[in-house]
Amino acid sequence: MKTVILIINGGIGKHIAATAVIKNIAKKFQDRKLIVLGYYPEVFLNNPNVYRVYKSNCLQYFYEDFIKDKDTILLSQEVYQSTEYIVENKHLIQAWSECLNLNHEEQDPEIFLNHAEILDAKSKYLKDKPILVMQANGGSEHQNYSWTRDLPPFLAQEIINDLKDKYHIYLIKKPKQVSFKNAESLSFNNIREAMALLCISEKRLLIDSFLQHAAAALNKPSVVCWLSTKPEKLGYNIHTNIVPPDSANKFSHRLDNIFFEKDFVAMPHQCNIDLIKAFKKENILDAIYDKKV
Secondary structure: OOEEEEEOOOOHHHHHHHHHHHHHHHHHOOOOEEEEEEOOHHHHOOOOOOOEEEEOOOOOOHHHHHHOOOOEEEEOOOHHHOHHHHOOOOOHHHHHHHHOOOOOOOOOOOOOOOHHHHHHHHHHHOOOOOEEEEOOOOOOOOOOOOOOOOOOHHHHHHHHHHHOOOOEEEEEOOOOOOOOOOOEEEOOOOHHHHHHHHHHOOEEEEEOOHHHHHHHHOOOOOEEEOOOOOHHHHOOOOOEEEOOOHHHEOOOOOOOOOOOOOOOOOOHHHOOEOOOOOOOHHHHHHHHOOOOO
16 A cells, blocks of 8 residues: 655644645656544544544554555654744645645645534534634643733633623633633643534634634634734635734844744743733624624
8 A cells, every 4th residue: 555644743733734734746646545643633533534543642553564575655744843944934735745845735624523512512512602613722731821822811701701792602711721800711632622613603702722723623704813923924815803903012132042033932032012001892792793893
């Protein structure tokens, strides 16, 4: 059997973005079966372009089965360290495809949920009021707040207070991340269940984290707020992307940065944005209500 193996490092959002790259792989290597190695294999379940998916820390007998004396092509380049992404400032999916020597034809990620998963989400989460899914914090289990992409807590609470009467608000968060009054906090061990919740929601207010990638993959237009990361490199046109105005920029020595202006987990002393001026609450609310921003 001839195979091509894609190795993915990083978070859930990067794995979801990889589903667009996978479409480009499938077009180039039509005579090979695609195997994916990643930390979030559930992202690729039911994907018709994927032959098999393995969790990166559960690879018993993988070498004997797919590498040793086999007709195999490895695709393992790290896109976040590529010229295409860092220097040329191309979108993650385009940069990834190009550094793997693929034709950049597909830009949109895709997730394949089945009817049972949607019905299960409806049975657990439907309420009398329409659902608004909100993600105010992203990052790892041990990261409580990152100014680089999380909504400022005071702003998140104000928005929730203004929306609570119209929507049942589900706040998607890690257990140690901040909770807010008037929003029901959910911490998902099951990523696919979180994505099914997106499917039954009426509105979505997100940040640059895995749910904005998932919403794009599920064709669910959302309002996405960006701080130091850029929608041009990590976002999608399906969303209403809100970025800080130039007037919110502040001088900061880029003391600790090597490849990026700001990392996802940048230290507080690196903050170069006036968080008070970063977003106008009214603009975010207008975008949620589908008014002109």
